[in-house]
Amino acid sequence: EPEVTQTPSHQVTQMGQEVILRCVPISNHLYFYWYRQILGQKVEFLVSFYNNEISEKSEIFDDQFSVERPDGSNFTLKIRSTKLEDSAMYFCASSEMAGLYNEQFFGPGTRLTVL
Amino acid sequence: GQQVMQIPQYQHVQEGEDFTTYCNSSTTLSNIQWYKQRPGGHPVFLIQLVKSGEVKKQKRLTFQFGEAKKNSSLHITATQTTDVGTYFCAFKISGNTPLVFGKGTRLSVIA
Numbered sequence: 001e002p003e004v005t006q007t008p009s010h011q012v013t014q015m016g017q018e019v020i021l022r023c024v025p026i027s028n029h030l031y032f033y034w035y036r037q038i039l040g041q042k043v044e045f046l047v048s049f050y051n052n053e054i055s056e057k058s059e060i061f062d063d064q065f066s067v068e069r070p071d072g073s074n075f076t077l078k079i080r081s082t083k084l085e086d087s088a089m090y091f092c093a094s095s096e097m098a099g100l101y102n103e104q105f106f107g108p109g110t111r112l113t114v115l
Numbered sequence: 116g117q118q119v120m121q122i123p124q125y126q127h128v129q130e131g132e133d134f135t136t137y138c139n140s141s142t143t144l145s146n147i148q149w150y151k152q153r154p155g156g157h158p159v160f161l162i163q164l165v166k167s168g169e170v171k172k173q174k175r176l177t178f179q180f181g182e183a184k185k186n187s188s189l190h191i192t193a194t195q196t197t198d199v200g201t202y203f204c205a206f207k208i209s210g211n212t213p214l215v216f217g218k219g220t221r222l223s224v225i226a
Contacts, residue, residue, distance in 0.1 A: 101163060
């Protein structure tokens, strides 16, 4: 069964450093998302991406964040200058369509630890 | 923005007991989705409800969407240790908007 993959599974970085989290969405999916989950809390939307541009972003997704689809398979989330509060689990998700009733498939996540 | 409240936050049950989590909104929802997240895992889609009063079953899991489409519930009959995890409800305001998750109910099952 097709699945979303993410690398690395765990990233440890120093405050102020840049990190890039990578995702490979399911191959025939057109809509891509990043969510984050601070330990023990709910899943929060960061950004959605379609047709090589951002569709929607949340208040969390400030100028420190950017997304890119550098090739036909990868979807990346970059945090330019990490802060302690960026420590969280980051989930990539994809869906075939964007309608109300479309299921999103989540990847296994990248645990980001900012020291 | 539009939010959903989930209760309870935590639930500890003996294996074999039933479990129910509730998801409540102050406004009408066009749809509700349920996800399960195992400890250390990622959210996995369980089901979607879209019709008023809709009831769907998956083996020991029963999902309901209220008549007013403002609340939903997930009921597990005769829990097993494999049911352990956090159950989230989520919804979309419209087709192109992201999923909004509730805070989840963490289920522990004691063997």
